[in-house]
Amino acid sequence: MGGMKKLINDPADVVSEALRGLALAHPDHVRVDHENRIVYRKDAPRSGKVGLISGGGSGHEPMHGGFVGPGMLDAACAGEVFTSPVPDQMMAATKEVDAGAGVLHIVKNYTGDVMNFEMAAELAAAEAGTEVLSVVTDDDVAVQDSLYTAGRRGVGVTVLLEKIVGAAAEQGRSLQEVADLAKKVNGNGRSMGMALTSCTVPAAGKPTFELAENEMEVGIGIHGEPGRQRLPLAPAKDVAALLVDPVLQDLPYSQGDSVIAFVNGMGGTPLIELYLMYNEVRQLLDAAGITVARSLVGNYITSLEMAGCSVTLLKVDDDLVRLWDAPVNTPGLRWGA
Amino acid sequence: MGGMKKLINDPADVVSEALRGLALAHPDHVRVDHENRIVYRKDAPRSGKVGLISGGGSGHEPMHGGFVGPGMLDAACAGEVFTSPVPDQMMAATKEVDAGAGVLHIVKNYTGDVMNFEMAAELAAAEAGTEVLSVVTDDDVAVQDSLYTAGRRGVGVTVLLEKIVGAAAEQGRSLQEVADLAKKVNGNGRSMGMALTSCTVPAAGKPTFELAENEMEVGIGIHGEPGRQRLPLAPAKDVAALLVDPVLQDLPYSQGDSVIAFVNGMGGTPLIELYLMYNEVRQLLDAAGITVARSLVGNYITSLEMAGCSVTLLKVDDDLVRLWDAPVNTPGLRWGA
Amino acid sequence: MAVENFANWLRDLANTLHDNAAYLTELDSAIGDADHGSNMDRGFQAVVAVLDETSFDSVDELLKKAGMTLVSKVGGASGPLYGTFFLRFGTALAGAEVTAETVGEALKAGVGGILARGKAELGDKTMYDAWAPALTAYDEAVAGGSDLRGALVAAAEAAAKGRDETVPLVARKGRASYLGERSAGHQDPGATSTTLLLESAARTLG
Amino acid sequence: MAVENFANWLRDLANTLHDNAAYLTELDSAIGDADHGSNMDRGFQAVVAVLDETSFDSVDELLKKAGMTLVSKVGGASGPLYGTFFLRFGTALAGAEVTAETVGEALKAGVGGILARGKAELGDKTMYDAWAPALTAYDEAVAGGSDLRGALVAAAEAAAKGRDETVPLVARKGRASYLGERSAGHQDPGATSTTLLLESAARTLG
Ligand SMILES: Nc1ncnc2c1ncn2[C@@H]1O[C@H](COP(=O)(O)OP(=O)(O)O)[C@@H](O)[C@H]1O
């Protein structure tokens, strides 16, 4: 395997074997269509409820398969590592979770994901008459937004969105309401990430990029792609500022705003460092007069074994906080149930 | 910082800054005595309930601070990274959580931990008259057990024990009953771990041991100490056998036994690999005729950013399964609440 | 021209992509996510599996099936893009005789599909930067009296030039766009696989 | 001998341990958890802080306070072990004149505390493997007419020899025991810090 240190067998089997493990570990939460690589909420379809589907390349665990269950997703389609799933998967999932109330596709803004989900939605509408709406998340402020480019990447806000919109769907809100809410959440959220190390795509067998011992990448996404800037390693305090400042400047958030603050690990960073980072982030938010209504700290949207973290801020009102607090029961996020 | 890639400020401040982050992230679960580095259940002491205290060196997050809350620990004492806490901490915690029903100390079997907890128990009994019992976990089959040595290390079973014994204390069982249960859990559990990479103690600034690109350490503990054997990297299937076989041989578990199967990440190993490992572990257990009653997969008892995993099997009966299923509400483990 | 020729092309292309998988992934590591090689390889191995199992009566059915297979097996950006290319390429050849002219029209239809899905423009540093000069060169060759092979050779040469010219560009589409200015100085993986596709066609068709 | 001398010893020892922190941690990396140097350094910096703040009337109070400070600040195995050593060392000197004989008895009491806590035996590859020969050499020197300094010099030399002899041993106590046979070939960190302690005493006491 030369240079790749992973607990895997054949690189070609990583995704399917991990899905088998997920299914075996969470029989109460999910059932898995191994043929199509779809993780279903065990009791899907839920009559009368809008079906929520997400998916994307693998390597971001627990996202999305770990977010399937009551109060969150109805199905998650798993692509190859860092490669969006194919339309057949989203089509099968869409048909399966459609319980008459329509289906929302939650798509992270990457060319491949958008195109594959689009094809699936077209085909599902044509074949089964299922009403499908889509929301595309694009919260990554590291990427300059423009009409002429692929636009921003969908990153951390996707996790918060799946939770909040999941609660709304559980309440019985309509497809249009759920889609509008999803757009609102995406519009209210911004993220920025950094890496201390690269990750290694199993099929590639070597790190996607090389970082010297005293360097870090700032402005990375979640696919091991290089970031916007390579900088000398810096103390956590400075790293926090490099992430929080551009986020605060972008929305912009203003003094007195209330947020969900999410410090996310990229997969190889232990909790002790994430809590330390959260402490730094909180100081910066306090200084900016931003109130933290809720927080989330942990490895939730990852890049394989990459070391590093991202910060996501989601501006919230009472409705969003109530939906955040509502029960959720998935392998990756669970409370009130 | 030369060679150390971490999201930290001054290495001397890692533990206290991480505790600040934990306190800020979980105001509903815990309050932290920063002076003494003790994480308390927010509503401790709970009148009439046996107080449960654990603690140890830091660097194993979420253990133990992340396991404080209803259904699990009343207090956790945080030492320096990989260094057991001092008696003053356990004494303060013991006095604080004593609600008249006595206090159980949950101690992992390391010379330092055992001695520091012992001194605290002596002092607490002498000073405040608190009745203290102790359980020492020693589930690591990598270490030859003997009367003439320090004995086995306490590793993965500690997590399961804190959950199960936490539920029993919540039910109002007496100190003696809770201590007996703790001993039963420890006696029924066995673990074995391996590492793909070393970790770096912040104050040391360089990796504790060096592993070549094509090597792994088998029989490691949770303090970045080298293991019993250095072997060539192997596929996940073979790694699973290296961990499961000695565990099964040691208890020994027999066909038809029911277990909680726990695949734990060492901190730098992402979920996708842990689920893949869990799949391998399950095949081996199926082949051995062992039934998996419950499972836990994730990074719960870690060694900083070390990559690798451990397998813990805990033989269970109906009482243990009921206690496992009982509600728990901590930063690190949560269900039914 | 027989169905057989097109099947040979696809087999040759599958071999070429397999041999170049590490190279394409290497290119994708620099400005993307290190999967273009395995994506193309996985897709075309699936196409070969279909060829081994099924016999096709017409060129358009063969090509459409190849396109559907790519859509179903590749994922990412390249799956829908190359999948749509083959779907439209095949559809355009339905009922038509295979000539330099009809293939030229079909190539244009296929690339139209790529544009419809990906909305790339010239200079965005995508596979379209190889396709666009290839189409022009193909048409010029046909206008100058070339046969199919000659036109494909011209197209492949132009594609290679377009591929090389992606190096200095700053990406505006696809993953490479996230790098902004840092994407300059690297060759686009998709323009590279497009060139391999046309070189294989020039070797095997006509 | 004055309280001042013992305070000077502790300050000298703190400096020595600070200078050797990386070395002790290095030794602990090989067969332990890479913290012995920072543990000792943290503990003795705290002792120095106490010395800076408080003035002590008697040697035993000074030493007991040092022991309590180590217990409260070090943690790990070395905290209770060295802490108990100083607690009992001090207690044994309470009310006594400081002579080669009384210090010898007190050292024995202190090491008795290490054994009571750690239950180590000779050859277990722990700090006791430095302490045991040191105590013997100390007694022999006193029996042979040495003064305090001479006895401490003899003890330090014997400790250094005991420390060196830990190298081939297979550990049976402490973290190094988890390595089994692999612990052989490495010098015990605690035996090393014990030797530094006695060398510092020989330099500053008597
Ligand atoms: N919008 C687009 N239009 C045309 N080609 C594109 C577009 N976006 C990406 N590409 C092409 O796709 C290639 C990358 O394919 P691949 O790596 O397989 O997919 P992904 O980017 O999803 O990982 C790029 O090199 C580029 O040539």
Ligand SMILES: Nc1ncnc2c1ncn2[C@@H]1O[C@H](COP(=O)(O)OP(=O)(O)O)[C@@H](O)[C@H]1O
């Ligand atoms: N049972 C024991 N008796 C005497 N000394 C011991 C015992 N266990 C460990 N030690 C000593 O403690 C040293 C390690 O101290 P330190 O690294 O500070 O603590 P820890 O092992 O808890 O990390 C060992 O080198 C050894 O000399």
Ligand SMILES: [Mg+2]
């Ligand atoms: Mg991709």
Ligand SMILES: [Mg+2]
């Ligand atoms: Mg230690």
Ligand SMILES: [Mg+2]
């Ligand atoms: Mg790619």
Ligand SMILES: [Mg+2]
């Ligand atoms: Mg140590």
